[in-house]
Amino acid sequence: MIETPYLLFLGDAPDGLAAKVAQGIKDWRPDNAVGQYRMEGCKADLRLPDMTLAEAKAAGAKTLVIGVANRGGVISPAWKKVLVTALEEGFDLASGLHNLLSDEPDLAAVAEATGRALHDVRVPEVKYPIANGVKRSGKRVLAVGTDCSVGKMYTGLAMDREMNARGLKSSFRATGQTGILITGNGVPLDAVVADFMAGAVEWLTPDNDEDHWDHIEGQGSLFHVSFSGVTMALIHGGQPDALILAHEPTREHMRGLPGYALPSLEALRDTALPLASVANPACQVVAVSVNTAAMSEDEATAYLAEIETRMGLPATDPFRYGAAKLVDALVALS
C-alpha cells in the first residue's frame, strides 16, 4: 500500500510519452496528484502545479512517484539528488522501473536511516496464498483480450470511474505496475511465482458487498503464448461474474510474436467463457471493448455497429465514447 497523495516526478523526461505513468495517475486519480516535479530540460508537462519538495510536503504529498520511464528503465544519476533529498524530507518513494530503488545502495541507506519506504511495484510485497477456489461474495469483472496491450487496463479504470459517477460500489484492482502506481496498491502479477498467481488474484479481490464490483485489471491474453499463463490465473483466481472482450482491430499480429495471428472475438469468447465457468459457472460474456484509436470516426462507428450485430453484445470504445454501455451491461447482470 503506497501512501497517497503523490508528488509526480517527471525528471528530465524527453517528451510527454515518457511520462505516461504520471499521466495515467493524473487522468485516473487526480486526487492522488498534488503536483509535478520537473528537472531542468524536462519536456513533459501534466499541467499540474510545479512544486518543490517543500511545497509538495506543505500541500500534503506523502510519496514521490517516479512517473517517467527513461531508456533502459534505469534510475539516472541526475535523479539521485532529488530522490535522496525527498527521502530526507520525509517522502516515501515509489517506482515501476526495472532498475529497483532498493537495489541502489545510496537510496537504500538513506531510506533505512530516515525510516522511509521504497516501493518497487514490480516486486511483490506480500506472501500470497495458494488459491483455494472458494466462492467469494460480491461481483467481479475481467477484461480478456485478443492480444496484450489492447486496452484492458483502460477498460477497467473507465468502468470503475463510470460506476463511481453513478454512485455504485466499485473498485479497480490493479495487477500491473502502472495500475498499482495509479491506485496505490495491487498485485504485480507478472512477478508472482507460478504456484501463487491465482492465489494472489483471490487475495486481491476478497469477499465484498453483494452489489460491489471489482474491476480486475487484465494481463496478457489466452492467445499470447508468452503470457497466457498469467491470463489463465486471472480467469480462475478472479472467478469473474462477467467478462469483457477487449480488441484492437488494426493489429497485424500478436504483440511481439510475428507469425501469430490474432484470434477472432468469437474464438476469444468460446475459449475464455468455458474456462471462466470452471471457477464461476454463472460467468457471462457481457460486452466488447474496442480500442479504435487507429480508426476514423466513421470507421469506428461502423466497426462497433458491425461487432454489436455479429456478436449480439454491446460494443464501445470506452476512451472515445465512455464506459456507459459497459457499465449498463454489468448493471443488467446484477
Added chain:
Amino acid sequence: MIETPYLLFLGDAPDGLAAKVAQGIKDWRPDNAVGQYRMEGCKADLRLPDMTLAEAKAAGAKTLVIGVANRGGVISPAWKKVLVTALEEGFDLASGLHNLLSDEPDLAAVAEATGRALHDVRVPEVKYPIANGVKRSGKRVLAVGTDCSVGKMYTGLAMDREMNARGLKSSFRATGQTGILITGNGVPLDAVVADFMAGAVEWLTPDNDEDHWDHIEGQGSLFHVSFSGVTMALIHGGQPDALILAHEPTREHMRGLPGYALPSLEALRDTALPLASVANPACQVVAVSVNTAAMSEDEATAYLAEIETRMGLPATDPFRYGAAKLVDALVALS
C-alpha cells in the same frame, strides 16, 4: 545440472512411502543410483547396496540426494552430521525439500569452504527468457490431466523408457522437484516467476533432431483453479505435437478443491487442443493414460475398453500395462 550417479540418502525414514523420491530415482534411473545410505531406525529399503560415504565415493557417486521427506519438509538435525561429512568428502548435495539446503548456515559454510554444490531443486538456477513462440525442430508430447496428480509424470517417464527400449530418440523433460531429482535436471516450473514460465518451458525443450521426442512433464490441470496458469504455460511454451489425456477415474473432486467436479475427458480434449493449436496448429490428441490403481483388473480392462470406444483413442494404464500403446500413437504421428 546435478552430477550423477547418486548416493540415495534415506535418513531415518519412518516407512517406505517417505522415501518416494528415492524410489522414483531407483525405478526410473537405476543407473543413477549406486547405493542407499540409511541411518539407524530407517524403515525404508530400496534393495540397493547399503553404503558408507566412503564406499559410495569409491563406487563413483557424485551427489548425495535427499530421497526422503519427513514431516514438515525440514532438514532434521539428525541428518546434519551426515550431510556435512558428505560435503567434506567431496559430494554435492541435492534436495527437493521446502527447507532449503542453502538456508542452513552450516551446510552453506561447508559447501563454500569445500567448493561443493548445494542443489535445491525447488529454486530455479537459471534466468529464463520470455517465450518467443518461435517454432522449434523435433517432436514434443505433453500429458494434460483432468486433475493434478493423476499420473502425468509417470506417463512421461514410461513413454521415455519405452522409446529408449525401442532405440528411438527420446528425452524426459522434468518440470517438478521429483522429476528433476530423477533425471538430474529440469525446470522447477511452479517456482518460476509468472512472466518467464512459458519461456522456461521453451528453454527446457530446445531445437532437436526431427525424429527426437521430448516427453514434457505435465503440471496442474487446465481445470484446477489453483494451478491452471502453470498448465497453460506448458501448453504454449511446450508447443506440443501430441497431447496425452491423463485421468484417474475414481477421484471424487479436484485435488484440494471440494466442490469442484472433475471434467470429462471430452471436456479436457476440447479445451486443451484448441489452446495447444495456438502454439502448434498441427497438435493432435493421440491417446489416453488412465491411472487404474484403485480398480480391479476386470474394472480396469472394462474401463479402458469403454474409453477407447468412447474417445476413439488408444487408452492404457502405463503403470499396469506398459506404455507401448502410447508410444505406438506417437510413432504413428511422426
